[in-house]
Amino acid sequence: MDMHSLERFEGPSRYAGNELNAVHKDWGGRFRVALSYPDLYEVGMSSHGIQILYHLLNAIDNVVVERAFAPFHDLEAWLRRHQVPLFSLESRQPLGSFDVIAFSLGTELTYTNLLNMLDLARLPIRSEDRSDWPIIIAGGSCTFNPEPMSAFVDVFGIGDGEDLFPEIVRSLAASRAAGSGRSLALETLAHEVEGVYVPSLYKTRPALGAAPYVVAEPSSSGTPATVRKRIVESLDDAFAPVNPIVPYRELVHDRGVIELFRGCVRGCRFCEAGISYRPTRERSLASIQQQLEQLVANTGYEEVGLLSLSSTDYSDLPGLVKLVRAYREEHKVSISFPSLRMENFPGYLADEIKQDREGSLTFAIEAGSQRLRDVINKNITEESIFETLRTVFGKGWHLVKFYFMFGLPTETDEDLDAMVDLVSRITTFGKGFRRDIAINLSINPFVPRPDTPFQWCAQDTPQSYDAKIDHLRKGFRAIKGKLHIEFGDPRISFLEGFLSRGDRRVGSVIETAWRAGAKFDAWRESFRFDVWQRAIASSKVDPADFLYRSIPFESELPWQVIDAGVSMDFLRQEYESARKGERLPTCRETGCHACGIQEYLNPCPTSELIRATNP
Secondary structure (H helix, E strand, O other): OOOOOHOOOOOOHHOOOOOOOOOOOOOOOOOEEEEEEOHHHHHHHOHHHHHHHHHHHHOOEEEEEEEEOOOOOOHHHHHHHHOEEEEEOOOOHHHHHHOEEEEOOHHHHHHHHHHHHHHOOOOOHHHHHHHOOEEEEEEHHHHHHOOOOOOOOEEEEEEEEHHHHHHHHHHHHHHOOOOOOHHHHHHHHHHHHHOEEOOHHHHEEEOOOOOOOEEEEEOOOOOOOOOOEEOOOOOOOOOOOOOOOOOOOOOOOOOOOOOOEEEEOOHHHHHHHHHHHOEEOOHHHHHHHHHHHHHHHOOOOOOOEEEOHHHHHHHOHHHHHHHHHHHHHHHHOOOEOOEEEEHHHHHHHHHHHHHHOOOOOEEEEEEOOOHHHOOOOOOOOOOHHHHHHHHHOOOOEEEEEEEEEEOOOOHHHHHHHHHHHHHHHHHHHHHHHOOOEEOOEEEEEEEOOOOOOOOOOOOOOHHHHHHHHHHHHHHHHOOOOOEEEEOOOOOHHHHHHHOOOOOOOOHHHHHHHHOOOOOOOOOOOOOOOOHHHHHHHHOOEEEHHHHOOOOOOOOOOHHHHHHHOOHHHHHHHHHHHHHHOOOOOOOOOOOOOOOOOOHOOOOOHHHHHHHHHHO
16 A cells, blocks of 8 residues: 555545654564554553563664554555455565564553454454464553453563563564474464463363352463563663654654653552563663754754653652753653652642643542552552642642542442532632632542552442442532543453453454454543443353452452462551551552562562662
8 A cells, every 4th residue: 555545535644654763674574563552543652661661672783663553444445355465564564475564562552453453464363363474462451360351362472671572572483493383383482582472382170169250270380380470670771762753743753762660669459560561670870861862863853751650759850850960951751750659749849840841740640548549559648648739839820730549449339429529628628729610520439450459459330330329429419620530341341351361262242342342442422332242141241240249359360371470478467558548658668579570570679679778
């Protein structure tokens, strides 16, 4: 398809390629990797992980890496009508002609898009039906429970990818060069590279402990019983993309990115990312400054975001703000601090952010009552909430956004009422500074995630969530002022819970839903809950098994084949603490909590941050 042909489709720049800093390598004698994100271009190109792996793997001389994203409905229809296979952006080669297709799975709602892309590439969607190359790989946060997608993906890469994925590619390239078939290549990979899960080397059996699941175990003695995640020990020594691709079109996150740190010291009990990205590893100020200079010079970006789960937890925040201020003043580049926390939001940071934007600030409070915040280990007191807002409103902001959840473990109507009461008092408090204070609320259903202390908890039904939304709406109607509220869709949360907590049998439901038209499930205008309902009804899988009943501690779990780095004993202790309403301070405050990550890196890198902040 030539460039002029793309003009007939919505957003033709999604498929054009040839952006600034795109890499074009000759295919001759090279191992070919298609790096894919199963969503639209503007979503996939916002992924920092995609930028890392694209440039990191292209730096290997005998490897060529190109990109492919999910085509939107109009291009998909054209490809099917004209029997043209899905192609890469760089060379327009069919995906089926690559040696590896590597997908990044950041959300369960892209699962059907992955199947759709395989089908558009004219490849069998099930691993067992593919007798030849390419090898289908998946990485990303969703791989910590790979079982629902294990029928379709040949290899899952677990954990940080900077060291892992070059090892995977080199192993497969060596097998390909030696003339090995896919089965031998996969077996060699699983035995030689830590952090690799190859589902075909595992069989399933009923779970022990009266749990209605199936779990995976090795089919032979040479295969690891559990796959340990890979961890990059030092961010300063890890590869960072200082010459990222600069797209022609606006992205979901349209700016340069520097990873401030990876992991989080907070330990919120609902947060899967806080577990899967442990331990906390920071980038030094010297490294941040060097990346800033190279990134801006290589891209021309006028805005750079500092990526982290909690930017105000950086151990030398005053030094970081000083660096940012000096660079901004010299180069006129906006540098943003996302992921702000209310319990440690200093006034000097408020001043710095004010220099870059006049719009809004966003904070995650999560629960309205102190009791429930203690249950989820969200260490925010009401005093810190209003102290931070005193700073924020006092510096002149008039628009503040808050994230809340509902359906949390142990939640009662009193906790929902406490959310309404807190927002009401925040609104009144803000009007004491400015009459035009506006509050935006994003209130989302809670989903108990694998590898968290709440993995044993039941999830509310969509009907229960709907009732709670009605309860909250009635309460918020009494608040006078500029209040905008967005509720997350309980049906989407149902699907997220079903797919994130499922076992290998859920794969058949995913396939049935895709064949009935499910795709772009993360996009509200495309999400078809009725299709998923019919797919589940026609299967032998009961969603109540995964969602609506508590799981006994002694039960085996579908995702136990993956070792996320935090021990089951620690998660059980945290669950019991949650039931008692007991908070766990950060390890930065009280020292190591022996969560289990020391089995990977000892001493834990977070301990270095403790010494840096508490000499």
